[in-house]
Amino acid sequence: MxxxxxxxxxxxxxxxxxxxxxxxxxxxxxxxxxxxxxxxxxxxxSPNPHARRLSLGRSDTIALVVPDIATPFFATFVAAVEAEADARGLSLALHATLNRPDRELKYLDHIRQGHADGLIFITNHAGSRALAEKVNSGGPCVVVDEDIAEARVPKLFCDNAEGGRLAGRRLARAGHRHVLFIGGVDQMISGARRYAGFLEGMREIAGPDVRIERSCGPYTFEAGRAAAQAFVARGPDRPTAIFATSDELTIGLYEVLREAGLSIPRDVSVVGFDDVGPLHLFAPAVTAVRQPVRDLGRRALELLLAPPPVDPERLPPEELLPVTLIERESVAPPVGQTRRNTNSED
Amino acid sequence: MxxxxxxxxxxxxxxxxxxxxxxxxxxxxxxxxxxxxxxxxxxxxSPNPHARRLSLGRSDTIALVVPDIATPFFATFVAAVEAEADARGLSLALHATLNRPDRELKYLDHIRQGHADGLIFITNHAGSRALAEKVNSGGPCVVVDEDIAEARVPKLFCDNAEGGRLAGRRLARAGHRHVLFIGGVDQMISGARRYAGFLEGMREIAGPDVRIERSCGPYTFEAGRAAAQAFVARGPDRPTAIFATSDELTIGLYEVLREAGLSIPRDVSVVGFDDVGPLHLFAPAVTAVRQPVRDLGRRALELLLAPPPVDPERLPPEELLPVTLIERESVAPPVGQTRRNTNSED
The missing domain is CATH 1.10.260.40 (lambda repressor-like DNA-binding domains)
Incomplete structure (x- = not known):
């Protein structure tokens, strides 16, 4: 070391x-x-953890605030932070906000009242000025996974745009030209960047001859089911492939396609995102963009414990962690079509 | 109401x-x-939540201590407690102990120093006297999921014995007489009771003519993989069915059986336990005993907020929540054998 x-x-x-x-x-x-x-x-x-700890404050406790805890993504993220905190002799207090702004503000106040020396914060309320103010006025904080536009603290995300590109290239290369994107709204960087990257990746392989439909909503089973039901209800003009941008969306989608008797990838191809749940055991195993969830957890705590910037006027850095495409069995050429552009390289 | x-x-x-x-x-x-x-x-x-809250103490915060947070079982349990706490206007502080006794004791001390008014506690260290003493000497506490033998506080478990019986009957009824039980050690009530119930359920259908092998370990992917590798390495005398008593064990098992080219349920039948992860989308979908995880979370908080017993000498009650068998596609008669006892009723 x-x-x-x-x-x-x-x-x-x-x-x-x-x-x-x-x-x-x-x-x-x-x-x-x-x-x-x-x-x-x-x-x-990594600086001497003991020395670092003393500089943090008195409680030796880090707070972690996340919207939800029941999804494998957040659960795995939290576990990684916990393991890293343990290695540094720190305690961790976790709070789940149920994605509600009032509960987020309440927990932030609670933490700032001396219950923790630092905060790792995930919220879906990118535009909230009230949240940004609390984040900016308090002690050490790192914003992870989704942005808070006006927060002036270090930020850590996965490379959402690259994840979108990988999925777009993969589907275009299999021959798909008309696809459905299921994901977050543009106010969330995950939604905006995954979509922009996806469009870019498709066009890179297929040129302007692509048609992408978009279904925006939360990253939940229910949203995945709803988007899939709308998809199933359509006629033969429906897209030939779907990019479902969370594990929960993919699970809801798989359920509905199975109930409708549609076969993946024969009738429709699917690419997922996150790849934290056991997608490799699904029927068929899901081709998906994998988020580096454990690395996000580890790195979030490192950033929190890093020294403050020398120049407080300079915006703290935004850091991106790399994603990878895991190839499995849920992508095939569209029906009645042979694979095109199979010789293209990334 | x-x-x-x-x-x-x-x-x-x-x-x-x-x-x-x-x-x-x-x-x-x-x-x-x-x-x-x-x-x-x-x-x-349910008593007036506001009145109840005032009687709890000053912090309006409940602490929840669990071994792990990265598994769907614990993550879903925590989410249920959070939702119930929110409905009652309470905050929740969660701590994950990484299943380490030193970290459990540390968090218990932290909580007892006024950081929370009540504690919901899950540990795998059933025999720890140090833990029992801390639990008994502190404020309101409920022990959930696994027992602490000497703790004199309300306890809440799923009906482990009945879960074992349901799995045992199901496999015996399909014709299996030689089966492998993968699960916890006898010191953990989940291990002891699931095994006892399983044996009982098998015998109930098949009489004394049953042979149950047992592989004890933690409820992890790794333990599931290890048990499955030992199973695969055996010759034709191996069991014809497996009862894997957690989602993680089932996932590890499925991975190894698939890698070994063994087909479920043609070559070996599988019954799982927990059924919190998306087992219904696996190839093949897993027949499993479902734990009432969300009910466990809700009920744990109710018990914590319930009035203390009138007679402090009387042991607080142990409460069991019911489990159910979810039939899917991973159980079939053993190879070369027709189904027996198909007319038996539960």
């Missing part, structure tokens, strides 16, 4: 400089600061 | 008597107390 000396050497500065930079007692020229930041990231350097 | 008057009428006492009984200021003869308890349960009466 890299130590302070390694970071100093890599950044071509003294140990004292790194140390004072890390504890916020030294302002450095932007280029020097960047060199140290790069060295820290490259070497995966 | 039933009110105090309804309860008083059903129990044949005055409203004042019920009220004083509920707030603990009146000792009643056992028979009268039971009549009120029965009326409350039958009418599904």
């Amino acid at each position: 890299a130590n302070l000396q390694d970071v100093a050497r890599a950044a071509n500065v003294s140990k004292t400089t790194v140390s004072r930079y890390l504890n916020g007692s030294l302002e450095l020229p932007a280029r020097t600061a960047e060199a140290i930041d790069t060295a820290i990231r490259t070497l995966n350097y | 039933a009110n105090l008057q309804d309860v008083a009428r059903a129990a044949n006492v005055s409203k004042t008597t019920v009220s004083r009984y509920l707030n603990g200021s009146l000792e009643l003869p056992a028979r009268t107390a039971e009549a009120i308890d029965t009326a409350i349960r039958t009418l599904n009466y």
Whole structure:
């Protein structure tokens, strides 16, 4: 494991400089600061957790606020934060807001009243100014998974646009030109970025000759079922493939397609997103964009414990973690069509 | 919704008597107390949540301590408690212990230092005297899912024995006489009771002519994979059916059987337990004993907020919630054998 000396050497500065930079007692020229930041990231350097802990505050407790806890995505994320907190000797207090703004504000107040020294926060209310104000006026905070537009704190997301592109390319390459996107609204970065990336990926392979329909809603079983029911009710002009952008949407979709007697991928192809639930055991196994959920959890806590920025006027960074496409059995060429563009490369 | 008057009428006492009984200021003869308890349960009466809240303490916060949070069972349980707490205007602080005794003790101390007014506790360390002492010496507490032998607080479990019986009868009725039980150790009531019920259910249908092998371990993917690998490695004398007593065990088992090219239920039948994950979409869909997870969550909070027992010397009650067998596609008669006893009734 890299130590302070390694970071100093890599950044071509003294140990004292790194140390004072890390504890916020030294302002450095932007280029020097960047060199140290790069060295820290490259070497995966983590400051002495005990020292870090003392600088946090008295409670040794981190709070984690999420909309829901019953979905595999959030549950796995929370477990990763818990494991990372444990490794650093910190306690974790988790609060689920049921995705309600009043409950979010209440828990934020509770936490700021000294019940925790830092906050990792996931909300679906991207546009809420009240939330942004509370986040900005309190102690250390990291916003994860979905944005809060006006929050001036470090933010950590998966690479939603790339996830969309991977799915778009995959379906276009299988020959699909008319597809259904089931996902979040444009106010949520996950919805906006996955959709934009998806369109881009389709066009990259198929040119302008693509038609994408969009069904917006929450990332729930119920929304997946509703979108699937609307799909099933349509005639022969319906799309030949579906991009369902959460595990819950995919599960609802699979249920309805099965009930309707539609076969995946013979009658319709499906690409999922998240890949936290056991999609590999489904009939058929789901081709899906996998989110790095455990990495998100680990990294969220690292960012929370990272030193505050030297220049408080500079916006904290937004960090993206990479996603991957897991190929399984739910994608095939559209009926009556042979595969096109199979020779294209990413 | 039933009110105090309804309860008083059903129990044949005055409203004042019920009220004083509920707030603990009146000792009643056992028979009268039971009549009120029965009326409350039958009418599904819930005391005024506001009044109840005031009697709890100052923080309006309930703590929930669970071993893990990444499994659908715990995640769904937590979500149910959260919803119930929200309906009563209470906050919830959740802590995951990673199933480690030191972390359990630490969180219990944290909670008892005034961070919460009540505790819902799930642990796998049934025999821990240190845990029992902390549970007994603190404020209101309910033990859920697994027992702590020496804890003298209300306890809430699913009907593990009945779940075992349902699975045993189902497999015996399909003709299986040699089966593998994958589950917890005898120190955990879930392990002991599911196994005892399973044996009972098999014998009930098949008489003494049954052979049950047992693979004990944690309720994890890894344990499911390990047990399945041992199963696959055996020759033709291996069991013809498997009872995998958690969703995670079932997922690990399915993975390995699929990798080994074994077909369910043609080569081996499977019955699962929990049925919280999307087992209905698996290939093949899993026949499983379903736990009433959301009811467990709701009822746990009700018990926590219930009035303390009139007689502190009497052991608090242990309550069991019913389970059901969900029939799907993973059970068939053993190879080369026609179904026996198909006319038997439960």
